[in-house]
Amino acid sequence: MPDASPQPGRRRRRGLGLAALTGLSLVATPLAAAPVSAAPAGDALVISEVFARGGSAGAAYSNRYVELYNPTGAEIALGGLSIQYRSATGTAAPTTTVPLTGAVPAGGHFLLAGASNGTSGAALPAADQSANGLNMAAAGGTLFLVDGVSPLAAPPTGAADQPDAVLDLVGYGSSNTYESAVATAPSLTQTIARAETTTGDTDVNAADFALGAPTPQTAGAGGSPEPTTPPTTPPAEVPTVAVREIQGTGDASPLVGRTVTTTGVVTARYPSGGYNGYVIQTAGTGGESARTASDAVFVFSSASVGSVAVGDHLRITGVVSEYNGLTELTPTSAAAVVRLDGPAAAAVPAAVTVPRTDAEREVLESMLIAPQGAYTVTDTFDLNSFGSIGLAAGETPLLTPTEVARPGSAELAAVVADNAARAITLDDGASLNFLGAAANKAIPLPYLTPTEPIRVGAPAVFSRPVVLDYRNGGWAFQPTTQLTVENAAEVQPATFANTRQAQPEAVGGDVSIASFNVLNYFTTTGDSIAGCTFYTDRDGDPVTVNSGCDARGAANADDLERQQAKIVTAINSLGAGVVSLEEIENSAKFGEPRDEALATLTAALNAALGSEVWAYVPSPAALPALADEDVIRTAFIYKKSAIEPVGESVVLNDTVNFSNARKPLAQEFRLIGDSASEFVAIVNHFKSKGSGSGADADQGDGQGASNASRVAQATALVAFADRLRAEKATELVYLLGDFNAYSKEDPVKVITDAGYIDQGAKDGKYSYSFDGAVGSLDHVFASPAADATVTGVDTWNINSGESVALEYSRFDYNATIFYDTSAYRSSDHDPVVVGLDLPETAPVTIDVATTASTKRLAVLRTLTVSAVNNGPETVSIEITTVYGSKTRTSVKPGQSFTVKTVTLLSPIKAGTAAIAVTSPDGNTRTYQQAYRGA
Template sequence: MQRTRALTAVAISASTIAALLALPSAEATVSTDVVVNEVYGGGGNSGATLKNDFIELRNNGTAPVSLASWSVQYISAAPGATTTWQVTNLTGSIAPGKTYLVGEAAGAGGTADLPAPDATGAINMSGTAGTVALVTSQTALSCKTAADCAADASVKDLVGYGTAVIHEGTADAPAASNTASVARAAAGTDTDQNGADFTAGDPTPAAGGSGSGGGTQPGPLRIHDIQGAGWVSPVNGQAVTNVPGIVTALRTSGSKGFWMQDPTPDANPATSEGVFVYTSSAPTVAVGDSVLVSGKAQAYYPLASGDTVATTSNLSVTEIGTATVTEVSSGNALPAPIVLSAANVPATYAPDLGGANIESTPVTPSRSVLDFYRSIQGMRVEVDDARVVGPSDAYGEQYVTVKPNEATTYRGGSELLGENQTPSGRLEVVAADGSNPHVSVGDVLTGATVGAMDYSQYGGFLISASTVGTVQNNHLAPVVADANPAKDLSVATYNVENLAPSDPDSKFQRLGAGIVTNLATPDIVSVEEVQDNSGATDDGTVAADQTLTKLTAAIAAAGGPKYAWREIDPANDKDGGQPGGNIRTVFLYNPARVTFVDTGAASVNRTTTGTQVVSKHGEPALSLSPGRIDPANPVWNSSRKPLVGQFSFRGHDVFVIANHFDAKLGDQNQDGRFQYPAQSSALQRSGQAQVEHDFVQKLLDVDKKADVVVVGDLNDYQFSPALSSLRTGTSDGTGPSILTDLISTLPTNEQYTYDYEGVSEVLDHILVSKGIKDLSYQVVHVNAEYTDQASDHDPQVVRIKP
């Protein structure tokens, strides 16, 4: 009850005290309106039937009472200095003579759902002792004693049960348990004596019946009110009650729940009419059900390893969590899906905000793809006859394009043509039932692919597809390199993706066959991501002879030559990559075709000592071959060091530099909230490129016509500052070029070596010095575009006449 209390210190006799104790308290009056009627904190505990805790209110008055600015709050039985009140905000109103049910936290036990509540919170109350307050504001209380709470005018009613320090009257209500609540003994009677007013017994929550706040009537908010016109829900963190919608799709694996959509949209194109309802267990609703959902509106950020909500660059998904669902009807028609195509999907993937957070701007559907998809988040969408631009992975994730004529590669992918120019038609598709269509680039999902618009940390917006189009397999043929003329030296690069002896024999066999058949047995192969003999086991092993023995044996078994190798073991756990794997670059070479020029004393520690360019009889040479380039330079911290080797072919010296530059790990998400995304790794790659450029320049200073081939996984694009630094010594490319990046000599629609989340792009390169004029060059597509891969990179090969 609403009350004001005052304590006055006076001197009175013992007989007077006795007389006063015999009388009812001055505050012992029956409430005229809303009281706490029942409290239960054992929900979901062992032995409980109900899955959730709850608080039930009752209106003893004759008129409705608005609860729009009220809350229920909870504090533990013996609050300490740092203990705070937990708050669940209320909405709607409570009709006279009616109850109002507040659902609270669920536990792992229990078999029965609460009846449909009027409000939902996430307070995990004690099953035996604690204090619940009904408060006429939504500000957390600060009182920690019974006297201080009694003096707080915002406290409408208060119940302490068990051994709670804070309670009304001279005693607590009885202790509750996992199977017992405490409830008023007689229809809402309130004497401000918790010990007398409440008894313990079976929990008896009544379904919400407050009118605008619960029951089977829609609450005050629609889905578009919850989604709002911004990137984060305007009611994020607040309880929402009886939100109406039609169930459009179910998610029965992973983060379980369902999507629902309002069939009566508002007129604002920025506000979505769909939302995901998180149920934690398999949803019990069916597609086509008309439902009312109560729960907590929340912005869910999918987090990568090490991320927090504060640090993630991912966008959020608006959800209704800790949900309770009331079915109104079934078999309803579903809202028509939005058909996505070049006609309605914007041309710009993401706006340039100078790195700022897009969440600080309004959702503007016409501005970018990110805006547009946020404006229809959770709604039914459709793509028709969608061509695959990113192959299925092990998790059943694949990418299609809704713009079949946009940035098309010669094999059917969607190509990255410039920095921050993600193809706007690219969109992820995941079957809602977890099935995997096993599609490759160029295949088509014929007919309609239909589902809810969702968001993933791995690829931005996606269709969680209830219906996946029929697979049309277009049998994309692997590329086979031209045969190598006897007078040409062929040099290849191949990232073999964390190759370890423990990998299945089938991987070694496929890599071997690819080098023999598809790469046409190059004379020299730079192999990246060769792991040590114990693979990812972090046991101090750094040698990789077992890995290389298996690889070279697989090549020979496929009909190739018996390759020899040269490499330098890294210092343990200093070169990045998979922890414990000690990945490195390795030269494989065919000793029947080419000679490796070994220089330098065997006693030199080549892991830490860099090779130097020296002049021998006016010709460039290496002080250490094989050698590393400036391995102590900080630009190589936690990254692979370039391996340089001097080869002799038909009497000519050729210098080959094998690379694996710093990866893009830690860069912000191209599909995320910071646009354009920061690339924190780019600075290190540019530094690495500059060091290598300067080394190449030293070779050319001795002989400007020296034959230098730079190969490997450079983890950056042909138009990036790093590649500009490698070619010209300047990040903007204004310096004189000493190397030609061969990928840039291909037709535009062939300039890619990798498929990252449906985007065909360049990570692997072969560059040659300007003195090399007579050459032929191919990217050999055998992996990146296929659902069945031996590696995630495609190799490439150049044939030169030294």
């Protein structure tokens, strides 16, 4: 499968300030925030300015910098103090510590120069100190001024009290650590500077710091500045503009950096969850059929979000900015947000289908939307971590381009474009990472419940308006406030159909074969191996192996039991007679017999059924050197009542082409005792897409890394299959497994060009979901003669489309326990089931004869129908002719059952005898034999 981190996390975050959690007055009521640092107003050293864009294209200066300010009347020596930096999402010790030297003059500044991204921008004034390792992120981070030169030991996040050694703290942008409320992140040309350094530190980053032009000042620049002559002309009046003028007609506002006044009706508010703001839309807008600019804008204000309500008509004076592509308005002060009296027309949700281009979406940015048309779930991966769901406009999920189009083709480019045009995220109105801090893990996930699954391919039906929003590099539908389990009945904007199937579709045939990747089923648990590290649940208990050892599965016996229970349910529900397994432990790598894990799984399958239904195919005597094998392997299990192996299994000992993959395993099978039904099955697990260099480097054509290896493996597999076909004297060959190649990629083409037919292509379903698109990495290929035996195909979608929250490996990650012992999310791949009608030796020999004889002038005619049981089991035989039916319920192997019909004078007309043979399992087959008249 494609390599992917089991613990993804990829969004930027904004910190949740104290102001967002308390009721604040709308107009000019001052904030009453509890202090969190040891810097009382006007009598201690503070951080006065932060510039985090040094050297970037368009930046004002070539280096980052931190400026300190001394508001006292005496010089402050810096020996023993340090500046420390931690990333926006960090929770451990700061990653950068800069011990300070020198002093800050009374009423003066100190300039600490940091790292540079390049050569753009002017040179800084001669800095008082330089630290090339000080590399603050522009989007967000936290700076600590510390009494000490050792890194702080995991300072707390949020607005929590900091250690006494912290003299001052600035959290900006997406930082998770701040004083009361986070400061706004700057643009390329802006800095974060104290609004009035002479008034001291209020311990509210959002209030103390404002965006402005960079003004780096050094100790050499002197102390308090000389008084300046008041301007002779009044400052320019703040212009009043419509929201659509703020938005403009392009992808960024034409008014970035300017202070403006506008009005609008509140349509959505996010006082919790991290957005720290609300949306206003020009009164009465939204119902227009055509537009050139959006009439809505996001207001970033943790200070006022708690005091506004949906429906309020507001006048706001604020600074226009672009935050990661979203146009925002940040009020200049608490008094800059005014509730207007009198009625205002409500905003009208725009009834639109999601536009296909960014330009078309821009003119609806932040507006209230009533989504029209069909939407389909296409991605559930981020639901477990960020509470978001990937949707595709239309009735189908997005397709992995190389599933349906050849690499490099015009058709592939068309699929890529269509995916981009149809993709939209349904978010939860929050920036929380539910896999992050312990407090977040204690919040139940939105949307998903243990009884209401959300699955790839399921229709999404909207019943409430949403806001069209742009964050984290993509467009999203946001509910009008943070969605929680508690408010879902009033807030959740969409519902989802439950598309689960309790069992695969019927595929027909005498027997079925299946392929199933069991996602690192290891009976050697991580806790038994020194050096293993683990992914842990919300209590810190290990769940599954992360790294540090060769084990890849469960952390301990309890976790293994949970993993095994789901796999057992899935396999026992397949209805297959032969199952190929991929990604099962190679126990020889852990000092055990090679089949130990396979035997354990087989025993668990039988225990669940209460009888010895399954058996496993033993490893062959001839095996590659253990050093040439992987810690995972392939295997076969089969149902003993229907199937038996013929001879020993065979491993392809090819250490060249399969040096980085699992070697194919072949076994000949047949229906019990019937040589006419013999066939060869070969299970495979090709190299994954996640790594490779040289010829195996990702070529950028959609096939991922290591494609050259997979092509070589496909070529070697075809040769191996040809050899076995000749050795076993059969034309019935099936290639099964996880090929780590989508249906139009080069390795699959090698196999199909050799004459094999991809059975998975027949059911229109897909076995894998990755990066928001579906495709099939798992295949069953049949030789032409084998293809003629196929009666049906089903890809049973129990895994790939389900949320990863249901996996055993995510047990107790969230306040809601999603785990159960069902088949759903027993793996990340879906099993593929293929029905076969194999050639058979007839279970009975039929003999029908008619005779005529004369006895004492009478003509006797006799119809004799005889059936001999050629099979291995005692059967019931019913013989039917036009003269009636007779049954013998217990005909042992080798015994015959004969029915004679004698007529006197009347002729026996030509006809057909029907012989029905019923096996002990209740399966009945009927054979017919014509006979002549007499």
